[in-house]
Amino acid sequence: MRFAAGVDVGSTQTKAAIVEQNAGPVAFAIVDTGASVTRAAENAFNVACREASLQPADVGFVVGTGYGRYKIAFGNAQMTEISCHARGAHALFPNTRTVIDMGGQDSKAISVDDNGHVLDFVMNDKCAAGTGRFLANAAEVLGLGLAEFGALSAKATHPVKITTVCTVFVESDILSYLALGKKPEDIVRGVHLAIAKRTVSLARRVPLEPSVTLTGGVSRNEGMVAALEEVLGVPLQVSPQAHFAGALGAALHALDRVDASFESGVWRTAV
Amino acid sequence: MVDWYQKLAESAETGTPPAASMMVSGACVELTQAFDVLPLYPEVNALQLAIRRQSLEPILAAEEFGYASDNCAYVKADIGAYFKGITPTGSPLPKPALVLCNFVGCNTYVKWFEHVSVIMEAPLYVLDVPFLRAGEPSADAIAYVVRQLKELVVKLEEITGKQLDMDKLREAVWCSSQVEEYWSKIKHLARRSPSPFDAYFDAITLMGPLYVHRATREGVAFFKQALEELELKAELDREAGVRERFRLVFEGPPPYPHFRAFRDMFAKWNACAVASTYSTVGGLWEFGARHDPDNPFESIALHMIEHNVTNRNMQQRNEQIKRYVEEWDADGVIIHFVKSCRLFSAGQGDMREYFSRTLGVPTLYVESDLADPRYFSTAQLQTRVDAYFEALEMHKSARTSAHVG
Numbered sequence: 001m002r003f004a005a006g007v008d009v010g011s012t013q014t015k016a017a018i019v020e021q022n023a024g025p026v027a028f029a030i031v032d033t034g035a036s037v038t039r040a041a042e043n044a045f046n047v048a049c050r051e052a053s054l055q056p057a058d059v060g061f062v063v064g065t066g067y068g069r070y071k072i073a074f075g076n077a078q079m080t081e082i083s084c085h086a087r088g089a090h091a092l093f094p095n096t097r098t099v100i101d102m103g104g105q106d107s108k109a110i111s112v113d114d115n116g117h118v119l120d121f122v123m124n125d126k127c128a129a130g131t132g133r134f135l136a137n138a139a140e141v142l143g144l145g146l147a148e149f150g151a152l153s154a155k156a157t158h159p160v161k162i163t164t165v166c167t168v169f170v171e172s173d174i175l176s177y178l179a180l181g182k183k184p185e186d187i188v189r190g191v192h193l194a195i196a197k198r199t200v201s202l203a204r205r206v207p208l209e210p211s212v213t214l215t216g217g218v219s220r221n222e223g224m225v226a227a228l229e230e231v232l233g234v235p236l237q238v239s240p241q242a243h244f245a246g247a248l249g250a251a252l253h254a255l256d257r258v259d260a261s262f263e264s265g266v267w268r269t270a271v
Numbered sequence: 272m273v274d275w276y277q278k279l280a281e282s283a284e285t286g287t288p289p290a291a292s293m294m295v296s297g298a299c300v301e302l303t304q305a306f307d308v309l310p311l312y313p314e315v316n317a318l319q320l321a322i323r324r325q326s327l328e329p330i331l332a333a334e335e336f337g338y339a340s341d342n343c344a345y346v347k348a349d350i351g352a353y354f355k356g357i358t359p360t361g362s363p364l365p366k367p368a369l370v371l372c373n374f375v376g377c378n379t380y381v382k383w384f385e386h387v388s389v390i391m392e393a394p395l396y397v398l399d400v401p402f403l404r405a406g407e408p409s410a411d412a413i414a415y416v417v418r419q420l421k422e423l424v425v426k427l428e429e430i431t432g433k434q435l436d437m438d439k440l441r442e443a444v445w446c447s448s449q450v451e452e453y454w455s456k457i458k459h460l461a462r463r464s465p466s467p468f469d470a471y472f473d474a475i476t477l478m479g480p481l482y483v484h485r486a487t488r489e490g491v492a493f494f495k496q497a498l499e500e501l502e503l504k505a506e507l508d509r510e511a512g513v514r515e516r517f518r519l520v521f522e523g524p525p526p527y528p529h530f531r532a533f534r535d536m537f538a539k540w541n542a543c544a545v546a547s548t549y550s551t552v553g554g555l556w557e558f559g560a561r562h563d564p565d566n567p568f569e570s571i572a573l574h575m576i577e578h579n580v581t582n583r584n585m586q587q588r589n590e591q592i593k594r595y596v597e598e599w600d601a602d603g604v605i606i607h608f609v610k611s612c613r614l615f616s617a618g619q620g621d622m623r624e625y626f627s628r629t630l631g632v633p634t635l636y637v638e639s640d641l642a643d644p645r646y647f648s649t650a651q652l653q654t655r656v657d658a659y660f661e662a663l664e665m666h667k668s669a670r671t672s673a674h675v676g
């Protein structure tokens with residue numbers, strides 16, 4: 001057996017994926033990142049190993065990705081989340097030509113070729129506008145959980161116009177609309193549309209060609225998916241594993257590097 | 272550069288020789304040299320503060336004084352340093368005898384020099400240089416600048432109490448032409464593989480001497496030696512089999528407050544800049560233009576209008592980069608957008624699309640600032656740079672496979 005793993009250390013959550021040669025993904029795991037990036041990476045990897053009924057030493061190669069990639073003590077190599085999301089999205093949907101990844105603190109658009117290789121990419125600049133953090137802040141102001149926040153969007157009848165995409169100033173926009181007696185669902189929908197417009201505008205800076213695949217933690221927000229589809233004017237491909245696309249891509253890059261001479265424990269010395 | 276700062280300190284203490292504040296872009300340093308007037312570049316002071324990690328304090332001082340957070344960080348570093356009594360080397364800088372705004376393509380520069388003139392209580396002369404909107408400058412544009420240069424001669428005669436010595440002016444112009452020849456040859460050494468130097472990060476260390484000593488015999492000797500040393504290094508690198516992994520063209524000034532960190536992001540991938548537009552801010556000579564001692568005024572005017580990158584239009588800048596990519600055999604283009612410089616950075620989004628989409632040249636666009644350290648995010652920039660090289664590596668290997676296949 002040949003196994004490889006990818007660990008994606010994001011700002012909010014850390015994801016791990018294990019893939020088997022000629023068989024595809026065999027396990028996924030997710031833990032909160034918290035204060036220790038190194039520990040979160042270890043935890044996610046160990047949970048994935050247990051899920052796959054493997055010992056850590058059975059995994060031939062580990063690629064770390066995400067903002068904490070250089071802090072993964074047991075990783076054999078590091079790759080950026082851009083290369084990994086491209087590869088992961090291509091594995092989930094081989095017809096992918098554009099990837100929109102919305103994570104906790106950044107959002108990016110990636111143009112990929114028919115092998116899942118990156119052709120071009122753009123990312124948000126040094127600002128959390130248009131990211132998961134923005135949505136989390138907005139949900140908090142409304143006193144909603146993230147799951148509720150996403151679902152509530154569908155009930156909107158007259159979405160409000162949110163004029164800021166600043167994570168800090170959106171709070172005063174929301175409070176103003178609440179003071180005006182606007183319904184929470186209309187405010188939520190307005191927030192989703194504001195972010196969708198910003199994200200699509202970012203994505204248009206790469207050739208925004210179909211098929212478009214959404215990855216990252218925000219892909220679990222159904223309100224965001226609907227708003228993006230409305231602004232884009234095309235359906236999005238969203239996999240149940242979209243949240244793990246970075247880890248999956250990292251695992252597939254790791255699998256490329258699993259040498260034929262692999263023996264248990266050769267590649268990795270400590271977990 | 273140490274020598275220049277020493278001379279500026281002497282000027283500050285004794286008033287001799289007098290100094291003139293000038294802009295790097297299209298500087299008419301040949302004319303000031305003919306009068307033994309020292310060039311004093313506020314931009315160089317600002318970047319020297321930034322690369323020494325001393326720019327934030329004066330920037331904050333300028334903001335306290337009322338400059339907006341998105342004003343040019345060079346302006347704020349320079350003006351704030353004056354308020355705080357900070358100089359790059361710690362030695363004093365002279366009060367300029369003349370504030371010469373010799374480049375007006377950036378309207379911020381005009382305001383900057385107006386402020387310098389008021390703060391320093393020094394006379395201001397604004398030399399209006401027509402922007403090069405298309406093709407070559409018209410005869411009228413050249414005559415317009417020449418007439419102003421001759422007005423400037425009168426100002427310099429008043430300040431120094433000397434008459435213009437045409438032989439001395441021709442000598443200064445001749446020195447510039449020689450320096451330009453050597454500098455051009457140095458730039459062309461980077462067409463070799465491996466390039467013996469980095470035409471962005473290393474070129475920056477040669478740009479200061481170019482602005483300060485261009486019109487002097489010392490400048491000629493310096494650049495002659497630099498060329499000889501780099502030719503020797505090129506030969507030694509070739510014999511040693513040194514190879515760069517990626518050859519790049521850079522657009523835009525560097526993030527001076529994080530110069531080393533930014534350089535290391537590219538060095539980690541064994542990438543080498545083979546050309547850069549920033550190194551042509553003070554003069555664009557690798558395509559053949561030179562100062563002409565037989566036509567000193569006209570050639571100074573041409574330099575100011577045409578032969579520096581900042582006074583050229585966007586299409587010409589794109590064409591310049593395209594020539595670098597083709598003739599210097601580059602793998603890709605890096606664009607560094609400067610947050611506090613709207614004028615030079617405007618259009619770089621279109622430039623990115625032109626290279627990446629129209630020409631198919633892998634292009635990376637990153638943002639920070641040239642003097643304000645607060646705009647630099649190491650983790651975000653590192654991710655963009657790493658992702659660019661990961662993609663470039665796949666692009667190169669796919670191209671190689673296709674070629675072999």
